[in-house]
Amino acid sequence: MAFHCEIPQRLFFLPTLLVLVISSLSKNLAGDSFPIREVSVHDLQAAFQQKQLSSRELVEFYLGDIRKLNPVLRGVIEVNPDALDQADKAD
Numbered sequence: 599m600a601f602h603c604e605i606p607q608r609l610f611f612l613p614t615l616l617v618l619v620i621s622s623l624s625k626n627l628a629g630d631s632f633p634i635r636e637v638s639v640h641d642l643q644a645a646f647q648q649k650q651l652s653s654r655e656l657v658e659f660y661l662g663d664i665r666k667l668n669p670v671l672r673g674v675i676e677v678n679p680d681a682l683d684q685a686d687k688a689d
Contacts, residue, residue: 634659653685 632650634642645651661677668674678684 653688654682657681657685 632645634651634656637645642651642656646653661681664674664677
């Protein structure tokens with residue numbers, strides 16, 4: 599016996615919309631002068647070299663995103679508790 603359940607399309611649309619809204623509202627931790635979310639890896643490397651961005655700021659940015667989005671997405675099982683200390687050492 600096969601079980602068939604139809605889920606309305608709007609149930610798939612709403613979580614996606616929520617993630618997009620949350621993402622667009624999150625602000626850059628490095629201030630408005632350096633838009634972390636919108637840059638390439640090359641731009642991040644240049645920002646590190648020019649002292650526009652620190653490793654700590656980058657890690658804080660992504661930890662903030664994880665804190666905001668993970669309750670909805672449930673994609674991160676565990677965050678390294680030493681991430682900020684390691685970022686400080688990298689700077």
